Amino acid sequence: MADDQIITVKKILEGSPFQDSIEIGTPGKGGAIKVYGDFADPSGFEVRIREAVRLRKTASDMMGGV
Numbered sequence: 001m002a003d004d005q006i007i008t009v010k011k012i013l014e015g016s017p018f019q020d021s022i023e024i025g026t027p028g029k030g031g032a033i034k035v036y037g038d039f040a041d042p043s044g045f046e047v048r049i050r051e052a053v054r055l056r057k058t059a060s061d062m063m064g065g066v
Contacts, residue, residue: 022049031056 018036022045025032035052037045 020045024049024053025056030060 018038020039021034021036023032023034033052033056035049037048039045
């Protein structure tokens with residue numbers, strides 16, 4: 001039981017592994033998205049950005065292209 005509690009506390013203190021972020025777009029022109037990732041892993045960050053942009057477009061299409 002104590003080991004489970006130590007692991008939980010450690011995870012809370014460590015926080016997210018993705019400390020870097022980039023914001024794309026503006027709230028008034030189709031919406032802004034903020035993507036968190038690791039600048040030390042550019043290819044992994046690019047994958048996250050592409051997926052976020054795809055999801056942003058999907059949401060826009062669902063709202064009628066707003």
